[in-house]
Amino acid sequence: MLRGLYTAASGMISEQRRHDTITNNIANINSPGFKQGNSLSRSFPEMLISRIRGGQDIPANAQIGRLNTGVFAEENIAIHTQGDLQETQNPYDFAVVSNLQVPNVQFDATGKFIDANGNWIQQPQALFTVQNQAGERRYSLNGKFTVDSTGRLANSEGHTVLGRDGQPLILINPATNLPIRNIKVTNKGEFLDEAGQPILNAAGQPVGLLISRAENPNLMLREGNGLYRINPGDEATVTAVAQGDQVEIKQGYIERSNVDAAQSMVDLMSALRAYEANQKVIQFYDKSMEKTVNDVGRV
Incomplete structure (x- = not known):
């Protein structure tokens, strides 16, 4: 199994979902009361890699180390901070300003x-x-x-x-x-x-x-x-x-929405760069397999 290929593919899927969350935030930057979302990624459980066939001086079950098997977009959490108030002078426009508390809890x-x-x-x-x-x-x-x-x-x-x-x-x-x-x-x-x-x-x-x-x-x-x-x-x-x-x-x-337009653009570019990096890893694996099949296979 090409572990790196599957790891890179999971990274692309995670960054695509992160990209979708950010673009949804930007699309709703002028939506009254909108709360921006934050895509959270989580790594899959690590695997302990061991050698199954050792040499004369290497035990057959020698442990090599731990291997991360990729990430996935776990959930989309909204940020519920208060948005700025915009005056409209329309008597039927209303805004809720709240600072609700819980006993013995100090919120940041x-x-x-x-x-x-x-x-x-x-x-x-x-x-x-x-x-x-x-x-x-x-x-x-x-x-x-x-x-x-x-x-x-x-x-x-x-x-x-x-x-x-x-x-x-x-x-x-x-x-x-x-x-x-x-x-x-x-x-x-x-x-x-x-x-x-x-x-x-x-x-x-x-x-x-x-x-x-x-x-x-x-x-x-x-x-x-x-x-x-x-x-x-x-x-x-x-x-x-x-x-x-x-x-x-x-x-x-x-x-107004609490979307930070400048930070959203930075996060958008970061997600794009991470997506492209994982894409290049998959292209590398694809070329390696192509050379293995077309060149090595003829020898």
């Missing part, structure tokens, strides 16, 4: 904590909560919303934005029975009408955005169009934010 600048035993804890994240056409909950950081003729608050994909009561947000002025256009939202996500009075639901409670707290954002799966979903069985890891959580809603702003 990248939002992670590693304890003495090597356990990795990711900082919880706050997200908007929407409902798709099938009635399933989805989560997003893209706060570009609109209000239709029925007063329904929805995102660009037509998914309904949910309120604190878990029901779709409908902004209707009871006096005119028309959608409320000039709304104001407090930093707690509560809606105010044109007169600055709280908008109440049918139960007489203030209408506000349902902001969800994801205890482990790495459990959330990308669904496309800036949406995340939770696998069955992990629903308990997503709850509504509590009263004392450090979460603030900014009206007239959107959160």
